[in-house]
Amino acid sequence: MKRLIFAAGSCLLWAGLLMIQSCSSAPEKPSAYVVEIKDMKFVPEDITVKKGDTITFINRDMMAHDVTEETAKSWSSGKMEADVSWKLVVSEAATYYCSIHTVMKGKIELE
Amino acid sequence: MKKKTNFIPIILASLLGLSFPSFAQNSKLTDPEIASIAVTANQVDIDQAAVALKLSKNPDVIHFAETMANDHKAVIGQAVALVTKLKVTPKDNAVSKKLTADATKTIADLKKKSGKAFDKAYVDNEVAYHKAVIGVVEGTLIPATANSELKDLLQKVVPALKAHLEHAEMIQKSLTK
Numbered sequence: 001m002k003r004l005i006f007a008a009g010s011c012l013l014w015a016g017l018l019m020i021q022s023c024s025s026a027p028e029k030p031s032a033y034v035v036e037i038k039d040m041k042f043v044p045e046d047i048t049v050k051k052g053d054t055i056t057f058i059n060r061d062m063m064a065h066d067v068t069e070e071t072a073k074s075w076s077s078g079k080m081e082a083d084v085s086w087k088l089v090v091s092e093a094a095t096y097y098c099s100i101h102t103v104m105k106g107k108i109e110l111e
Numbered sequence: 112m113k114k115k116t117n118f119i120p121i122i123l124a125s126l127l128g129l130s131f132p133s134f135a136q137n138s139k140l141t142d143p144e145i146a147s148i149a150v151t152a153n154q155v156d157i158d159q160a161a162v163a164l165k166l167s168k169n170p171d172v173i174h175f176a177e178t179m180a181n182d183h184k185a186v187i188g189q190a191v192a193l194v195t196k197l198k199v200t201p202k203d204n205a206v207s208k209k210l211t212a213d214a215t216k217t218i219a220d221l222k223k224k225s226g227k228a229f230d231k232a233y234v235d236n237e238v239a240y241h242k243a244v245i246g247v248v249e250g251t252l253i254p255a256t257a258n259s260e261l262k263d264l265l266q267k268v269v270p271a272l273k274a275h276l277e278h279a280e281m282i283q284k285s286l287t288k
């Protein structure tokens with residue numbers, strides 16, 4: 001009998017834990033996005049993410065590019081040769097550009 | 112009577128920005144000739160960039176020239192890798208020779224200038240040169256290329272040429288202010 005009560009209790013406990021876990025962690029789980037650099041463009045040029053999400057930039061062109069925050073140069077990938085990728089954890093909205101080819105521009109917006 | 116397309120006069124005409132009389136030249140460009148034109152056209156821009164890196168003091172012009180040198184080197188690298196793979200030997204022809212001759216003259220003219228006059232002459236030439244090359248690559252080289260990988264490479268280079276043109280035009284505007 002005692003054992004049965006314990007078993008039932010532990011079931012409830014687990015159910016409770018699962019509920020807490022599903023409620024607290026699901027909305028905060030960061031998402032991963034990819035922006036390709038190809039044909040001298042950021043694809044997509046404009047991306048909307050949540051704070052904490054990750055964007056991986058991949059250079060698909062034969063020439064080197066970089067990804068640089070445009071206004072204050074607050075972050076930059078540095079020079080990325082062909083087929084090199086670089087990850088950014090997004091902390092704020094930004095407009096960025098390629099400082100090598102200054103006509104290439106992109107935008108990160110927050111949801 | 113079979114009518115053949117005269118490619119070479121068309122290319123020369125676009126490069127020079129002139130309207131050429133139709134020469135009696137019945138030669139269609141071959142892939143080895145197209146490969147040679149592609150490599151030469153890129154080399155010309157690298158050579159002109161080298162002059163700018165020596166003579167300009169304008170940071171925007173220097174940055175642009177560095178980009179031209181690096182990007183056009185990357186294109187030549189891809190072109191050489193491809194023709195090596197395809198076992199195609201680039202073949203000198205009237206167009207590639209004309210490109211080299213014109214570049215020699217342009218560089219001699221540029222070297223006579225300095226300061227703002229040099230910057231303006233260099234950037235004006237880059238705008239005109241990229242326009243001409245885009246016209247030739249899209250209008251003549253791509254349609255004439257038989258090998259699909261060589262055609263793909265030429266197509267892949269066009270967006271870079273267009274970005275370079277836009278970049279050059281942006282500097283051109285800032286220089287006239």
Ligand SMILES: [Cu+2]
Nearest residue numbers: 065098100101
């Ligand atoms: Cu770039």
